[in-house]
Amino acid sequence: MSSMTSAHAPTPASDVGRGAPSGMVGRTTGDRIILGLTIALAIVMMAPLLWVVALSLKDNKELMVSMNAVFHAPYTVQNYINILATSSVFRWILNSLVVAGGLTVGTLVLSSLAGYGFARLNFPFRNVLFVIVLMGLAVPEQAVLIARHQLFSWLKLHNTYPGLILPGLSAPFGVFLMTQYFRAIPKELDEAALLDNASRFKIFWKVLLPLTLPAQATLGIFTFLGAWNDYLWPLISGTKKEMYTLTVGIASTQTNFAQSEGLGFLMSQAVFAGAPILILYLFFQKYIVTAVSGAAVR
Amino acid sequence: MIHTLRTSFLAATAACALAGGLLASPAFAATELTFQRFFGACDADFGSNTDVSKAVGECGIITSMVNKFNADNPDIHVAVTTVEWPGYDQLTAQFAAGDPPDIVTIHHSALSDYQTKGLLLPLDDLLAANGIKPADFTDASRNGVTKDGKIYGLPIDNWTMLFHINMDLFKQAGLVDASGKPILPKSVDELLAQAKQFKEKTGKPYLIQNLANETALYTRNLYTYLFQQNSDFFADPTKVKINTPEAKKVVEMYKAIFDQGDTTKDLDYAASINAFLAGEGGVHLNGTWMIGDYNASAEKPGTALNKGGYAVYPYPQLFSGKHAQYADGHSLAVSQKDRSEEQTAAIGKFLKFMADHDFDWSRTGHLPAMKAVLDSAAFKALPHRDTVAPIAELGTSLPGAVQRQFAIQDIIGQEMSAAITGQKEVDASLADMESRINELLANL
Amino acid sequence: MADAALSSPANRAAPAKARVQNVQAPLWRNALFVLPFLVVFVALLVVPLVWGIWLSLHKADAFSSGRFVGFANYVRLYNDKIFWQAIGNTFYFVLLTVPALAVIGLMLALALNSRTRTAAVLRTVFFASSVLSVTIVTLIWRIVFVPGFGLLATVYGWFGAAPPAFLSDPDLVMIAIAIATIWWCIGLPMMLFLSALQQIPGDIYEAAALDNANRWRTFRYITLPSIKRTFVLVVVIQIVLQFQLFGQAKLMTNGGPNNVSKPMVLYIYEAAFTKWDLGLGAAASEVLFVLILIAAMVQFLVSRRKGESA
Known part of the structure; x- marks a missing residue:
């Protein structure tokens, strides 16, 4: 974020309140009111998360007596220890990583190649094909779910990593994004290379691909997040315990009706499943934000 | 950064190879059975408990029962998959994919859905071979699992x-x-x-x-x-x-x-x-x-x-x-699948074990499926069973063909x-x- | 969607085309670049889609291929009050969420478009929820709305009041799902607007400041026209996304009470996996597909006309 802002800020930052292109010069009462309101809204945003974290740190039995127990000690990490004792949980994390990672890499490869092809090269039926791919954007995953499930049954791909990864590769969003991006790169670049008799692939690989890094980052992050959070397809395709992704696995440990004392435990599961991705987000925040911004405006 | 990008291209190939490699599952010397159930997971409390009498609650008791079975039968390994209640969407998807678990928890009221499609194994012969007679079940349980004159699940309770x-x-x-x-x-x-x-x-x-x-x-x-x-x-x-x-x-x-x-x-x-x-x-x-x-x-x-x-x-x-x-009631059904004789025998042994431990299961509060347990002093001595006992007679389900x-x-x-x-x-x-x-x- | 984003780079590239006409000849081997994606696309999207259309003309369940029934499944849909209700619910939900997401997202972007540390922290807060999965988002919001011991009930309890029954009052459930959805999805529109705001050259604002233009006039006459295209983009992305509402409704209310919060996708899922009526589910999928396609087309035409007049 900061790098972007400095590129466009009217003047180098001279004081903290400066540099806002939205026309705020200095701090006025109006700015303060807006800031106050935004902070209030942020607190409202955070409240549910904090509530859940607080619940997860409480003894289940204490919560049964009164919810007000949330607001005072003692707190405990016992619920988290119980999750870790579920032997499969690390396997599920690994599965989620393999699926989300595989899908991300695969999407980047396929989308970059296709994006380059559609944007920079000419071949018969190119425009027709591109329109068909664009129409694919309107196909909701659920509309092809049933047929896809039958197809994968026939190919014996359920309960395998390819089975969990492949459906995501057919989403046209990446191609759409990369095509846009490749089109925006000045044509002179590869024309010069073409005159040197460089092959099409070499131009793609050496000249253009490096220029698309911001778009790669955006697409990669969206793909990874989407795959990590997917629920429907893993639920019906990865049906063996060893092939559960974290989302499905965590859901499966929730007990049948008999459970009456597990509120804290349930909440710790929510935190546990959400935490890795939140930490990842905080860690890569700068890149994510830059990437989202970078690709969006084009 | 460019380097990273190139590496990621190469990684794609590697990832595919890795995924392929992971598909091959290790071979087990013991006969492997898959058991899919709801009732939740409670590995933290009962993950290694084999003393069934110490377990409490549906999850604790069934987890301990399976542990005990595995400990008693080193030649068989029952691998448990827990599903979100009631798990029928997943089960349907598994049957459609031709890859169902060997043994699965199904409500009496849901048995006919799968039975009418020919997806479940009739258990009469297997149960008889292990010394379980239909007359051993309470009337409600037997009626619950009998479809077209055959038994399609081992009843474990009525509720x-x-x-x-x-x-x-x-x-x-x-x-x-x-x-x-x-x-x-x-x-x-x-x-x-x-x-x-x-x-x-x-x-x-x-x-x-x-x-x-x-x-x-x-x-x-x-x-x-x-x-x-x-x-x-x-x-x-x-x-x-x-x-x-x-x-x-x-x-x-x-x-x-x-x-x-x-x-x-x-x-x-x-x-x-x-x-x-x-x-x-x-x-x-x-x-x-x-x-x-x-x-x-x-x-x-x-x-x-x-x-x-x-x-x-x-x-x-x-x-x-x-x-x-x-x-209604819970039962353990067995999927129609190509199996070796050892596997079928192992399933029979498991069902027999579950039937023998029906008293332990009835400590959850459910009514036992076995007549002998229902009539036993031990069951009657459980708290409140005197006032709820009449439900054994009162319990009525929908016609089995619905x-x-x-x-x-x-x-x-x-x-x-x-x-x-x-x-x-x-x-x-x-x-x-x-x-x-x-x-x-x-x-x- | 494509047009809004593609038009300007394409125009810029136009003059270059003439000079290299020879290398721009259509060649089959050039298609090799798009081939890998097209194979996956056709195998896993087009084929299932066509298969779905074929299925929708059959009476089929998960375990048999079924028999041909023509348009009977579509007739059943037409006569099914609950299907119509599901369509209505879906439109209502889009109406509840999309304007809110666009307006709140823009307001947040305006408020947080500064280089202060506070703004950076706040941006993080508002985007953070977007990375959570739907299972977690719904778990969180159920524990907020649940009567008796939820966050809302606890807060209302301090004042001796009982909160509205957000998860069971027929008039409120959709609103509850919309609130959770807005909370979950607000990060993306905010970021898109922020990046659009960053693209506006600062000197325009400086000129406005010299003219003593007030905040509203600056916004109305400078900011808004500059981000018009992003606004359209945000609205379209959100319409397509929110049309596909599924997880929140399934996990928070399961479509209840009495189907007032059942969206189309949940209807499809239930037809296929609860009723095992694959043909009916497939037919409903095709209707959903056509509706989304129409929405996308309308946007395409509108943005094209705008592009021509500009």
């Missing part, structure tokens, strides 16, 4: 809905007789009058029901009181007749309770349990599986149930027809909730209920 009672509030409401037993209604009018009295004396609702986005409770309530009026609404298992005066009476009764504020209104399932434990109402309509938890709470000083005690009874008989209430009972339950629950909360006229809901169910059944 039903009950009146879980907060005796402290009942005393305050003057609804306890001289011998200390709760006074329960014998007719619809009595029910409404007692509910009114309860509210006047305690200021709290008579019933605790989980009515928020709930369908199962409504449906079970309706079935129970239709049975009590001798309404044979599924005389033809493919066509329901539920837009009847009998059904109207039941819906209007629950609507009256709702309108008078004699029930909790917006609670979901978990919240209703919390409300009962916190003493927010007199009677919790919930299943057999809660007896253990509520009994434990009642024994703990300082809790709402400890104050005046906890009692549990079958639904009261409110109509003049046969004495009955809706019941398919898609879970989908039907959704329809009934939706329409009944609309009628009771006043979203829709009672007559209109019953008419829609009937036509929607028949539309479903006409398109199987």
Whole structure:
């Protein structure tokens, strides 16, 4: 974020309140009111998360007596220890990583190649094909779910990593994004290379691909997040315990009706499943934000 | 960065190879069986426990039973997959994919869905080979798992809905007789009058029901009181007749309770349990599986149930027809699949083990599926079993040939909730209920 | 969607085309670049889609191929009040969420478009929820809305009041789902607007400041026209996304009470996996597909006309 802002800020930052292109010069009462309101809204945003974290740190039995127990000690990490004792949980994390990672890499490869092809090269039926791919954007995953499930049954791909990864590769969003991006790169670049008799692939690989890094980052992050959070397809395709992704696995440990004392435990599961991705987000925040911004405006 | 990008291209190939490699599962010397069940996961407490008598709750007991079986039979390994309740979407997907688990928990009421498609193995021969006779099961259990004259699942229990009672509030409401037993209604009018009295004396609702986005409770309530009026609404298992005066009476009764504020209104399932434990109402309509938890709470000083005690009874008989209430049960079904003789024998051994440990399972609160356990002194000595024992006789399920009972339950629950909360006229809901169910059944 | 984003780079590239006409000749081997994606696309999207259309003309369940019934499944849909209700619910939900997401997202972007540390922290807060999965988001919001011991009930309890029954009152459930959805999805529109705001040259604002233009006039006459295209983009992305509402409704209310919160996708899922009525589910899928396609087309035409007039 900061790098972007400095590129466009009217003047180098001279004081903290400066540099806002939205026309705020200095701090006025109006700015303060807006800031106050935004902070209030942020607190409202955070409240549910904090509530859940607080619940997860409480003894289940204490919560049964009164919810007000949330607001005072003692707190405990016992619920988290119980999750870790579920032997499969690390396997599920690994599965989620393999699926989300595989899908991300695969999407980047396929989308970059296709994006380059559609944007920079000419071949018969190119425009027709591109329109068909664009129409694919309107196909909701659920509309092809049933047929896809039958197809994968026939190919014996359920309960395998390819089975969990492949459906995501057919989403046209990446191609759409990369095509846009490749089109925006000045044509002179590869024309010069073409005159040197460089092959099409070499131009793609050496000249253009490096220029698309911001778009790669955006697409990669969206793909990874989407795959990590997917629920429907893993639920019906990865049906063996060893092939559960974290989302499905965590859901499966929730007990049948008999459970009456597990509120804290349930909440710790929510935190546990959400935490890795939140930490990842905080860690890569700068890149994510830059990437989202970078690709969006084009 | 460019370097990273190139590496990632190469990584794609590597990832595919890796994924392929992981597909091959390691070979086990022992016969491997897959067992898919709901009831949750509780590895933290019972993951390595093999002493079944020490386990409590559905999850704890079944986890310990499987552990014990694996420990006793080193030549067999039962691998457990837990699914989110009730797991039928997943099971259907697995069957469609041709890759179902060997053994799976299925409700008696859901067996026919899979049985009619030829997906389940008839168990008569396998059970007989392991010394289990159909006559060993209670009538309700045997009927629940018998389809077209064959047994399609090992019944492990029967369950039903009950009146879980907060005796402290009942005393305050003057609804306890001289011998200390709760006074329960014998007719619809009595029910409404007692509910009114309860509210006047305690200021709290008579019933605790989980009515928020709930369908199962409504449906079970309706079935129970239709049975009590001798309404044979599924005389033809493919066509329901539920837009009847009998059904109207039941819906209007629950609507009256709702309108008078004699029930909790917006609670979901978990919240209703919390409300009962916190003493927010007199009677919790919930299943057999809660007896253990509520009994434990009642024994703990300082809790709402400890104050005046906890009692549990079958639904009261409110109509003049046969004495009955809706019941269902859990069973262990075996999928149709190509298997070696060792595998089939291992399944038989597992089922035999589960049948032999039916008493342990009945400690959950469910009624045992084995006659011998039901009649045993050990079972009768469990808390509250004296008052709920009659459900063994009362328990009635829908005709076994009725398919898609879970989908039907959704329809009934939706329409009944609309009628009771006043979203829709009672007559209109019953008419829609009937036509929607028949539309479903006409398109199987 | 494509047009809004593609038009300007394409125009810029136009003059270059003439000079290298020879290398721009259509060649089959050039298609090799798009081939890998097209194979996956056809195999896993087009084929299932066509298969779905074929299925929708059959009476089929998960375990048999079924028999041909023509348009019977579509007739059943037409006569099914609940299907119509599901369509209505879906449109209602889009109406509840999309304008809110666009307007709140823009307001947040305007408020947080500064280089202060506070703004950076706040941006993080508002985007953070977007990375959570739907199972977690719904778990969180159920524990907020649940009567008796939810966050809302606890807060209302301090004032001795009971909160509205967000998860069971027919008039409120959709709003509850919309609130959870807005909470979950607000990060993306905010970021898109922020990046659009960053693209506006600062000197325009400086000129406005010299003219003593007030905050509203600056916004109305400078900011808004500059981000018009992003606004359209945000609205279209959100319409397509929110049309596909599934997880929140399934996990928070399961479509209840009495179907008032059942969206189309949940209807499809239930038809296929609860009723095992694959043909009916497939037919409903095709209707959903056509509706989304129409929405996308309308946007395409509108943005094209705008592009021409500009």
